[in-house]
Amino acid sequence: MELPVAFTDYTRSFMGAEEYNKLAEALGGEQPVSIRLNEDKLGGSSFSLFRASFRPVPWAGTGFYLPDRLTFTFDPLFHAGCYYVQEAASMFVEQALRRYTGDVPVTMLDLCAAPGGKSTHARSVLPKGSLLVANEVIRNRSQILAENLTKWGHPGVVVTNNDPADFSSLTDFFDILLTDVPCSGEGMFRKDPVAVSEWSPENVDICWQRQRRILSDIWPCLKPEGILIYSTCTYNTKENEENVRWMRDEFGAEVLPLEISADWNITGNLLSGEDFPVYRFLPHRTKGEGFFLAVLRKPAGTGSPNLTFATANLNSASVNQTSVSADTRRKSRKPQGRGAKNTGISKEQLAAIHPWLVSSGDYEFLLEGNRVSAFSKSYLPELSALRSSLRILQAGVDVAELKGKDWIPAHGLAMSIALDPDAFAREEIGREQAINYLRKEAVVLSEAAPRGIVLLTYKQIPLGFVKNIGNRANNLYPQEWRIRSGYLPEEVLELATING
Numbered sequence: 274m275e276l277p278v279a280f281t282d283y284t285r286s287f288m289g290a291e292e293y294n295k296l297a298e299a300l301g302g303e304q305p306v307s308i309r310l311n312e313d314k315l316g317g318s319s320f321s322l323f324r325a326s327f328r329p330v331p332w333a334g335t336g337f338y339l340p341d342r343l344t345f346t347f348d349p350l351f352h353a354g355c356y357y358v359q360e361a362a363s364m365f366v367e368q369a370l371r372r373y374t375g376d377v378p379v380t381m382l383d384l385c386a387a388p389g390g391k392s393t394h395a396r397s398v399l400p401k402g403s404l405l406v407a408n409e410v411i412r413n414r415s416q417i418l419a420e421n422l423t424k425w426g427h428p429g430v431v432v433t434n435n436d437p438a439d440f441s442s443l444t445d446f447f448d449i450l451l452t453d454v455p456c457s458g459e460g461m462f463r464k465d466p467v468a469v470s471e472w473s474p475e476n477v478d479i480c481w482q483r484q485r486r487i488l489s490d491i492w493p494c495l496k497p498e499g500i501l502i503y504s505t506c507t508y509n510t511k512e513n514e515e516n517v518r519w520m521r522d523e524f525g526a527e528v529l530p531l532e533i534s535a536d537w538n539i540t541g542n543l544l545s546g547e548d549f550p551v552y553r554f555l556p557h558r559t560k561g562e563g564f565f566l567a568v569l570r571k572p573a574g575t576g577s578p579n580l581t582f583a584t585a586n587l588n589s590a591s592v593n594q595t596s597v598s599a600d601t602r603r604k605s606r607k608p609q610g611r612g613a614k615n616t617g618i619s620k621e622q623l624a625a626i627h628p629w630l631v632s633s634g635d636y637e638f639l640l641e642g643n644r645v646s647a648f649s650k651s652y653l654p655e656l657s658a659l660r661s662s663l664r665i666l667q668a669g670v671d672v673a674e675l676k677g678k679d680w681i682p683a684h685g686l687a688m689s690i691a692l693d694p695d696a697f698a699r700e701e702i703g704r705e706q707a708i709n710y711l712r713k714e715a716v717v718l719s720e721a722a723p724r725g726i727v728l729l730t731y732k733q734i735p736l737g738f739v740k741n742i743g744n745r746a747n748n749l750y751p752q753e754w755r756i757r758s759g760y761l762p763e764e765v766l767e768l769a770t771i772n773g
């Protein structure tokens with residue numbers, strides 16, 4: 274691989290020639306393939322099977338290296354949210370979450386979340402009863418984020434589409450912040466040739482300045498003693514150690530250690546004269562791409578400082594917009610609840626869909642026009658506060674839409690782990706039919722199949738709904754998520770096959 278000369282010179286200067294040469298050699302080598310399984314959907318037995326057959330990613334309880342790339346697009350279990358294809362090093366976020374969350378539910382913001390690798394991961398690792406807000410500033414990427422989180426199926430998620438500065442009124446709101454910031458992407462050189470062609474020293478400078486602006490914007494939203502996890506997929510110290518040092522000095526943050534095993538071959542601080550704990554993954558030492566992570570704690574009892582960060586090159590957004598106190602926030606706009614007025618939906622109609630969720634009493638059923646979603650009652654004040662400042666794409670489980678007199682269950686419900694398994698008639702289908710269904714083509718079920726709304730399953734995992742009218746079944750799969758490729762590879766390597 275031909276690397277930019279300025280990158281080579283700079284990286285060699287802080288890594289040393291020997292280490293740099295090994296890195297450069299590894300960048301020309303093969304990329305490992307890794308996935309993270311969804312324990313909530315697959316259950317325990319899949320994990321033991323995988324552990325017996327594949328090498329686990331040592332720092333992630335549900336991560337595995339695969340010998341070959343699965344044919345993800347044509348694997349129904351991929352579309353059903355049973356696993357996420359994720360680069361192994363970035364699964365290290367799990368160590369930070371496990372070390373600094375206990376058993377008590379937390380409110381977490383994943384600020385730069387699309388396409389959703391770390392959000393889906395965090396959602397699997399956070400203490401039970403926690404709320405995750407997953408945000409992405411770029412509109413079309415936020416749709417992909419929402420899709421991936423819907424498929425992952427956890428009900429305790431809000432997806433937003435905002436700039437970091439839009440969070441400014443949510444002071445002292447989150448217990449955990451994850452800032453997996455946009456970066457110069459040196460750690461992706463092996464995976465993505467575009468990252469090499471787009472690299473320049475000027476871009477590194479733009480990146481570290483943008484990262485500081487993002488951090489300044491979001492820091493006030495962290496509660497005192499809250500935890501910020503900072504990560505990049507780049508090697509240079511400007512976007513890594515120097516930004517962590519800047520947060521330490523500017524915000525009074527404490528840089529925290531993680532427990533790691535020597536076998537993981539993680540590299541520490543490479544900034545001369547500093548030894549605060551940071552965690553670097555270098556591809557010649559660990560099986561994965563380049564990754565950097567540090568954990569910082571906000572000092573106790575400091576009200577949020579009014580931080581501003583100005584850069585010469587960027588339009589810096591001020592964070593000093595009008596702030597509301599936590600009390601005022603809690604009194605703000607209440608989401609429309611059960612039996613809300615002016616929707617034309619009666620309490621009786623709404624009651625008919627409550628049994629579709631397990632523990633339905635834990636949820637508030639929220640109406641928007643003819644659509645109903647279910648959101649945890651424990652987080653309604655937080656949802657109100659989020660609603661008052663952010664653009665929310667989805668909150669909780671999308672349950673159903675009333676069409677005429679009939680409730681049509683939403684695809685989000687089929688994907689959700691909150692779905693009551695006995696709520697709908699089920700029909701198990703084979704691979705070919707599953708692919709047709711995911712292409713949103715017509716599906717014909719067996720003569721014996723039940724009529725009406727039927728939940729299709731593949732290997733007993735819910736794939737989505739159809740309305741079976743006998744000679745055909747109307748496909749209720751979301752049009753925008755359908756498999757567009759008409760091509761079907763002759764040999765398909767899917768999770769179900771390699772999982773025995």
Ligand SMILES: C[S@@+](CC[C@H](N)C(=O)[O-])C[C@H]1O[C@@H](n2cnc3c(N)ncnc32)[C@H](O)[C@@H]1O
Nearest residue numbers: 385386387388389390391410411453454455487
């Ligand atoms: C490294 S990627 C995130 C990857 C994601 N965390 C995951 O694990 O799948 C960084 C994200 O930041 C978003 N981004 C770009 N500019 C941004 C900005 N100014 N503020 C916040 N996020 C930004 C990008 O669109 C991108 O989705």
